[in-house]
Amino acid sequence: xxxxxxxxxxxxxxxxxxxxxxxxxxxxxxxGAILDFVEQLAEVDVDGVEPMTSVTPQRLKRRDDVVxxxxxxxxxxxxxxxxREGFFAVPKxxx
Amino acid sequence: xxxxxxxxxxxxxxALRKGEVTAVELTESCLSQIEQADALGAFVHxxxxxxxxxxxxxxxxxHDGADLNxxxxxxxxxxxxKGVPTQAASGILDGFKPEYESxxxxxxxxxxxxxxxxxxxxxxxxxxxxxxxxxGNAVNPWRRSGDEAYLTPGGSSGGSAAAxxxxxxxxxxxxxxGGSIRQPAAFTGITGIKPTYGRVxxxxxxxxxxxxxxxxxxxxxxxxxxxxxGAMSGHDPKDSTSxxxxxxDFEAMLTGDIRGxxxxxPKEYRMExxxxxxxxxxxxxxxxxxDAGAKIVDISxxxxxxxxxxxxxxxxxxxxxxLARYDGVRFGHRAKLDAGDGITEMYEKTRAEGFGDEVKxxxxxxxxxxxxxxxxxxxxxxxxxxxxxxxxxEAVFADGIDAILTPATPSAxxxxxxxxxxxxxxxxxxxxxxxxxNLAGLPGISVPTGVDxxxxxxxxQLIGRPWEEGDLLNTAYALEQAxxxxxKPARWW
Numbered sequence: 001x002x003x004x005x006x007x008x009x010x011x012x013x014x015x016x017x018x019x020x021x022x023x024x025x026x027x028x029x030x031x032g033a034i035l036d037f038v039e040q041l042a043e044v045d046v047d048g049v050e051p052m053t054s055v056t057p058q059r060l061k062r063r064d065d066v067v068x069x070x071x072x073x074x075x076x077x078x079x080x081x082x083x084r085e086g087f088f089a090v091p092k093x094x095x
Numbered sequence: 096x097x098x099x100x101x102x103x104x105x106x107x108x109x110a111l112r113k114g115e116v117t118a119v120e121l122t123e124s125c126l127s128q129i130e131q132a133d134a135l136g137a138f139v140h141x142x143x144x145x146x147x148x149x150x151x152x153x154x155x156x157x158h159d160g161a162d163l164n165x166x167x168x169x170x171x172x173x174x175x176x177k178g179v180p181t182q183a184a185s186g187i188l189d190g191f192k193p194e195y196e197s198x199x200x201x202x203x204x205x206x207x208x209x210x211x212x213x214x215x216x217x218x219x220x221x222x223x224x225x226x227x228x229x230x231g232n233a234v235n236p237w238r239r240s241g242d243e244a245y246l247t248p249g250g251s252s253g254g255s256a257a258a259x260x261x262x263x264x265x266x267x268x269x270x271x272x273g274g275s276i277r278q279p280a281a282f283t284g285i286t287g288i289k290p291t292y293g294r295v296x297x298x299x300x301x302x303x304x305x306x307x308x309x310x311x312x313x314x315x316x317x318x319x320x321x322x323x324x325g326a327m328s329g330h331d332p333k334d335s336t337s338x339x340x341x342x343x344d345f346e347a348m349l350t351g352d353i354r355g356x357x358x359x360x361p362k363e364y365r366m367e368x369x370x371x372x373x374x375x376x377x378x379x380x381x382x383x384x385x386d387a388g389a390k391i392v393d394i395s396x397x398x399x400x401x402x403x404x405x406x407x408x409x410x411x412x413x414x415x416x417x418l419a420r421y422d423g424v425r426f427g428h429r430a431k432l433d434a435g436d437g438i439t440e441m442y443e444k445t446r447a448e449g450f451g452d453e454v455k456x457x458x459x460x461x462x463x464x465x466x467x468x469x470x471x472x473x474x475x476x477x478x479x480x481x482x483x484x485x486x487x488x489e490a491v492f493a494d495g496i497d498a499i500l501t502p503a504t505p506s507a508x509x510x511x512x513x514x515x516x517x518x519x520x521x522x523x524x525x526x527x528x529x530x531x532x533n534l535a536g537l538p539g540i541s542v543p544t545g546v547d548x549x550x551x552x553x554x555x556q557l558i559g560r561p562w563e564e565g566d567l568l569n570t571a572y573a574l575e576q577a578x579x580x581x582x583k584p585a586r587w588w
Contacts, residue, residue, distance in 0.1 A: 007463075015415065015462040016422075017455055018443035027459070030519065034460055037520050038404040038473065044480050051478030052485065055292040055306055055536035056561060060335050075194040081429035088424050093438050 003031040099124035101262045104166050104319040105346075111158040111165050118153035118165025121265075122146050122209050125167045128263050129211060134588040137248075137258040139172060139230040140180045140213040149209040156207065162322050162346075164207030169258045169267040172213045173220055174200050174310075175299040179210075183301040184228040185218045187449025188427040197299025198331045199268060199310050206326045211264050215254025218451045219418065220275055220303045223525035224514060225253025227453045235283055235508050236261040236584040239549035243587075246508040246551070249279030249525075255313045256283040260584060266314040266323050270300060272307045273406055274504075274529030277541035280313055281503035281554030284543040284582060286320045286575075287313040288568070291561045292536035293338035295324075296331030304413035305336075307406075307533040317542065317572045321345035324564060340562060348565035353573045354388030359496040363399035364528060366505065372547040373502045380500055380544050380555045383577035384570070394496060396487040401480050402531040403523060408464050408477035409534075414454075415461030421449060456519065485535040492560050498570045501528050503541040503554035528556060538564045540571045544578035552582065 153165035252269035256279035280287030312323035423445030559567030
């Protein structure tokens with residue numbers, strides 16, 4: 001399956017990864033090769049097969065809906081590239 | 096006692112209990128070896144102060160208790176270790192020091208284990224040669240005879256494999272999403288087990304593909320794998336997919352008696368282009384299990400061929416979702432921004448700078464297969480094929496098969512840089528024998544059983560029934576005893 005440069009650009013945008021314009025053709029080609037490889041899946045008869053959702057058959061456990069952790073502002077912010085006054089700081093989002 | 100670092104976990108445990116050695120002596124022996132082994136690129140964050148402190152505490156506690164008390168281990172960089180750099184070998188986690196401990200390392204430390212440092216790996220565990228690491232390559236301690244070329248230790252747990260094979264530590268943790276414990280174990284002549292999905296908590300392990308990821312031990316022999324797996328396993332309320340099942344005493348199950356067991360040999364694993372040495376290894380292994388009293392049965396796992404393509408839809412899809420968290424806001428790297436850059440530019444530049452090429456490729460492939468219009472054709476179809484692959488295994492187990500014997504890898508360790516011009520698919524083929532096991536959530540173990548004409552180690556894989564790691568380890572133990580693999584790499588580092 002061939003992927004065009006425009007599709008590669010769109011996927012890079014969706015993935016929020018900046019890709020220089022010059023690199024897009026090669027990227028498109030690599031996508032194409034990987035998608036060609038996975039194209040074999042079309043040969044398999046999957047009629048009536050449910051997509052696998054759980055690796056091992058088990059019910060998810062439930063617990064009481066109560067606070068189990070918290071009051072860790074300092075630890076939460078400790079690794080932030082830019083934290084100020086108890087918040088994560090980011091470039092201006094709203095004009 | 097010299098060369099304490101060469102000991103197995105079991106031998107060191109027994110010597111510690113008898114008072115023949117101290118945890119500090121063991122730890123110092125490993126630390127001194129690590130200092131001389133920078134050429135292997137195995138340890139990427141060394142933690143000698145922590146190690147010695149833990150060793151002293153272990154000696155102070157005495158040695159009547161836990162198996163791992165005072166045992167020096169290496170920890171793959173994927174495990175969050177409190178206050179110690181944890182980067183998943185990625186530039187995007189540069190400087191990240193977790194504020195918490197992963198459940199696995201927490202259990203190991205509670206059992207008295209000593210952490211020597213963090214081990215090299217492929218970036219976010221994506222790779223089969225340890226060449227995608229931001230730290231640079233890990234190098235296989237093994238070389239082809241008469242050849243000084245550097246070989247890959249495999250990946251993604253390449254640093255773990257190199258460290259154990261070179262006796263820099265007594266054992267190491269690894270993780271396995273498509274073969275990342277078993278392939279490096281085979282390439283370096285050590286033992287590695289990926290347990291049943293849910294046996295070991297994933298909490299605090301940097302996520303790659305959550306429905307496939309499992310942690311497991313990488314050790315010098317099967318007994319050590321049993322000991323270390325026992326310490327890593329168990330239910331964890333913080334991982335909703337961790338199984339609330341009792342953990343058996345795996346070591347106690349190592350009798351070596353496999354009489355009456357039925358071993359399946361799957362015909363679909365006879366692949367075109369497999370080297371003769373690996374065909375022969377497989378035949379020899381089959382004969383060994385037969386001589387040990389097992390019944391050998393030819394079986395069919397008809398959807399094997401589709402495992403790799405299904406994996407290369409599902410794993411990137413899950414990765415694209417898991418790696419969305421690396422946004423330059425909460426931890427790790429943030430790109431320097433130009434005037435006028437907004438939050439979108441911050442995301443895009445941060446991720447472009449922080450991720451390596453293979454990670455970017457997989458995140459974007461995952462984004463594509465999950466995008467509107469392609470979700471059904473790729474992602475849902477791959478999940479249906481995955482269900483069929485799992486069904487193949489269920490069918491043979493229902494027919495009375497106890498374990499399945501296959502090669503672990505399609506080749507011996509290859510040279511670093513050898514695959515650089517190959518397309519990504521060539522590298523993906525490394526996982527052809529191991530990836531089915533992750534898709535089906537089964538336990539699989541790689542055991543070294545021979546060497547090729549260049550003197551490089553080769554491994555066989557045994558695949559077991561879900562939750563029956565004890566039985567699987569025992570079959571592996573029987574194979575190990577029959578194979579008598581004792582070769583070690585000649586020291587050059």
